[in-house]
Amino acid sequence: MDTKHQDLIHSTLVSWNEAAPRHAKVNAALQQQVQAPDFNNLNAGLHRLLQQEALENKAVLQLCCNNGIDLLSVKNMGAGRCVGIDGAENFVAQAKQLATLAGHPDMQFDCHNIYAIPESLQQQFDIVIVTVGVLNWMPDLPAFMAVCNRALKPGGKLFIEDIHPLLNMYDESDAGPTVQYSYFNREPFEDTSGLDYFTGETYEATANYWFQHTLADILQAALKQPLQLCSFEEVAENIGNYCAELQHAPANPPLGFVASWQKHE
Numbered sequence: 701m702d703t704k705h706q707d708l709i710h711s712t713l714v715s716w717n718e719a720a721p722r723h724a725k726v727n728a729a730l731q732q733q734v735q736a737p738d739f740n741n742l743n744a745g746l747h748r749l750l751q752q753e754a755l756e757n758k759a760v761l762q763l764c765c766n767n768g769i770d771l772l773s774v775k776n777m778g779a780g781r782c783v784g785i786d787g788a789e790n791f792v793a794q795a796k797q798l799a800t801l802a803g804h805p806d807m808q809f810d811c812h813n814i815y816a817i818p819e820s821l822q823q824q825f826d827i828v829i830v831t832v833g834v835l836n837w838m839p840d841l842p843a844f845m846a847v848c849n850r851a852l853k854p855g856g857k858l859f860i861e862d863i864h865p866l867l868n869m870y871d872e873s874d875a876g877p878t879v880q881y882s883y884f885n886r887e888p889f890e891d892t893s894g895l896d897y898f899t900g901e902t903y904e905a906t907a908n909y910w911f912q913h914t915l916a917d918i919l920q921a922a923l924k925q926p927l928q929l930c931s932f933e934e935v936a937e938n939i940g941n942y943c944a945e946l947q948h949a950p951a952n953p954p955l956g957f958v959a960s961w962q963k964h965e
Contacts, residue, residue, distance in 0.1 A: 705839040708909040713787045715908035719895035720790030726898040734802040741769040743939045745958035746861040755779045758826040764834040768795025783808045822850045830860040832940045836910040841921040849925040852963040861958040863940040870943045877943040885912045927961035
């Protein structure tokens, strides 16, 4: 990866670390909620796909796990070894705390640059999951898919659920979402207003950078790996709290997608 992208990733991770205390404050109720044995934070589409898997004793890795509540949800579904990786150490600390409160202190959460996870985690997992709000932060999508592939055992499965790339054409405003950007934009977006996407509060933050990837970009990046597409579904419902009101618009665009791939034996 070139130096420019490395610098953008570093700045973005600093911005996420700044956001972590704000997220923890907004989500304070999680400390109680995760203690429920049936706690589940997964969106319906990904939850449905994972229910079709025999999760018992399966090793699961979540890349860009944030505070770990999606991986904790998978653990509650019966998964075995669960490992979460995130590049923001403050969110990793939150994930460890929530897992302990939930009665799963054996869950492993580590801080690594996603593009440089250790060799000890390669070909170790039956399932890799990537949940909403990850792909846009990846400057090199083919390299990210290669990371997913390397983590999987032969025959393992990759599950990705994320905001639909079409939504990146929209800008949120008081008047509602409007189309402002090209679907084929290739320049990184810079933001210094902070990452409090729960309340929308802005604050002076270190710059973070995100990237537009088309649906073709995502599918082609997976095709470059020994990964066979098993399922793909576009989602009409809000799954990422971005331009959520479009769910009820007469001309409803796809708001998300959920897909699975299987690594060749």
